[in-house]
Amino acid sequence: MKKLTLILFLSFLVFSCKTKEEKQTEDSSPETATEIAEETPAPPLEIGCYAYDANGHKISFEITDVSEMVLGNLDYALKEKDANTGTFAGKLQDSVLIGSYTFASEGMESTREVAFLVKDGQLIEGYGELDETGTAFKNKNDLSFSSSMPLSKTDCDSEM
Secondary structure (H helix, E strand, O other): OHHHHHHHHHHHHHHHHHHHHHHHHHHOOOOOHHHHHHHOOOOOOOOEEEEEEEOOEEEEEEEEEEOOOEEEEEEEEOOOOOOEEEEEEEEEEOOEEEEEEEEEEOOEEEEEEEEEEEEOOEEEEOEOOEOOOOOOEOOHHHOEOOOOOOEEEEOOOOOO
16 A cells, blocks of 8 residues: 555656746747737727817817927817817826817917827817816826727727
8 A cells, every 4th residue: 555655656746847947948949039029919009090080170280290299289079069179288298198288279378188098999079177277187086087988099080
């Protein structure tokens, strides 16, 4: 009985050592450039045009530069509201684009903070409580990205 137990123990020990060596050999193989490229996610935001056009609401956002700063032209034409045409300058952090929207409406120039969540090739506008001036978010961590008007990537030739 002791011999049988000893033989089983030694068999188990030898088998487990071989499995461990095989795993180390497989894990230590160098990654190829193709494997690294496949693991690297594509940039979440691309230069180009994003738009929403339904139910009398039109929003167009042409992103002209995606580097340290994200720059573009942003236009709103919401049903039963005055149209706003302006420029955007902001930063992208963790798939959230936050920046200043400087626009002209009713002959006046104004600036307000806007935010978009970049998700699945769309820009979803974020909303949150504004500060005393009504032009900036009180707490950027409490934004809600539940807009029913997502901007989808579109051809820039199809102007709104």
